[in-house]
Amino acid sequence: MRTRAIKVIPLANYHIQVWYEDGRCVIYNVKQDIDHIKAFKALEDKEQFQKVxxxxxxxxxxWGDGDEFSDPTIDCEVPYDEGEQVLWVS
Structure with a gap:
């Protein structure tokens, strides 16, 4: 079973920090997705990237304005097993 994320914030240089309900916290580099996945190209706009x-x-x-019916969001599975682990609170 996958672990649910409880918080995400944008960081500098196209990174995001994600906290999980089990105490794990990771920093994930989204730039690799922006460079290799066509759907993520819109996130090169730093203003759009901030809308995580x-x-x-x-x-x-x-990413988007949070309204899935009027906003063409870009989404991906939460990167639990990827990225740099920065914190684990048990």
Whole structure:
């Protein structure tokens, strides 16, 4: 079973920091996705990149205005096993 994310914030240089309900916290480099996945190219706009939020009860990271019906969001599975672990609170 996957662990649900509870918080995500944008960082400098196209990184995001994600906290999970089990205490794990990771920093993930989204630049690699922006460079290799066509759908992520819109995130090169730093203003758009700053619009990161959690979607689907914390099982997806998305970008946009948070309204899935009027906003064409970009989303991906929360990167639990990827990125640099920066904290583990048990």
């Amino acid at each position: 939020y959690l979607q689907y009860n914390g099982y997806s990271v998305a």
